[in-house]
Amino acid sequence: MNPLRRGRPDDGGDRRARIVAAATHLFAEHGFDAVSLRQVAREAKVDPALVHHYFDGKDGLFAAAVSLPADPGDLLAGIDSSTADGRGRVVAHAVMSLWEGPQKHVLAAFFRTTIGSTARTRLLREVVRRQIIGKVAAGLPYDDAERELRASLAATQVVGFLVARYLVELEPIAALRQADAEAFLAPAVQRILTGPLPFGGAPGV
Incomplete structure (x- = not known):
């Protein structure tokens, strides 16, 4: 078993890249919560202090491992102050504004x-x-299980719309103006978030 390298690591290879590669593997295999920074350091064969040197905690390392083209926190910054009845409109505007912006091609490449x-x-x-x-x-008037179910279903609605409009370029959806695309997506998301569900709620709850 190779010992951990203490002090100044050798110059062979990109140390930061090794850490990101190790984190990517561990996060993919075990999920975020089950992985520690010490495990990542051991996998990358570096001193744990080096992980802290390159990354601002586990969240920063996770973001580097995923290589997100946009920060989800920034994307949904206005959602905390929205009412439950206005949540679909906020979500639709946020994702449409992002995909209509200068990162459109980066986002498409990331998805593919x-x-x-x-x-x-x-x-x-x-x-x-x-x-x-x-x-x-957050803030939807249901128990935890139903909130998670509704938000997950809303995510499928958003992802399906994005794939049809920007990746498959399905007409006439692809040709819609941004405002019109938002107008179609928002009520569909809202219905899932606050409308009636089959069987009256989350299955098994």
Whole structure:
């Protein structure tokens, strides 16, 4: 078993890249909560202090491992102050504004490479679960299980719309003006977040 390198690591290879590669593997295999920075250091064969030197805690390392083209916290910054009845409108405007901006091609490339990689898909699932589902669900007038279910269903609505409009470029959805695209997406998301569900609630709850 190779010992951990103490003090100044050797100059062979990119140390930061080794840490990110190790974190990507561990996060994909075990999920965010089950991985510690010390485990990442051991996997990368570096001193744990070096992980802290390059990254601002586990969240910073996770963001580097996923290589997100946009910060979900920034994207949904206004959602905390929105009412439950206005949540669909906020979500639709946030994602449409992002995809209509200068990062459109970067986002499309990110989606395509992520869908083609099992490890990156697992990492993206962790991002959605930790940083998006919770924000969208917060404040909805249901128990925890139903809030999570509704927010997850809303995510499928958003992702499907984005794939049809920007990746598949399905007409006439692809040709819609941004305002019109938001006008179609918002009520669909809102219905899932606050409308009646089949069977009257979350299955098994």
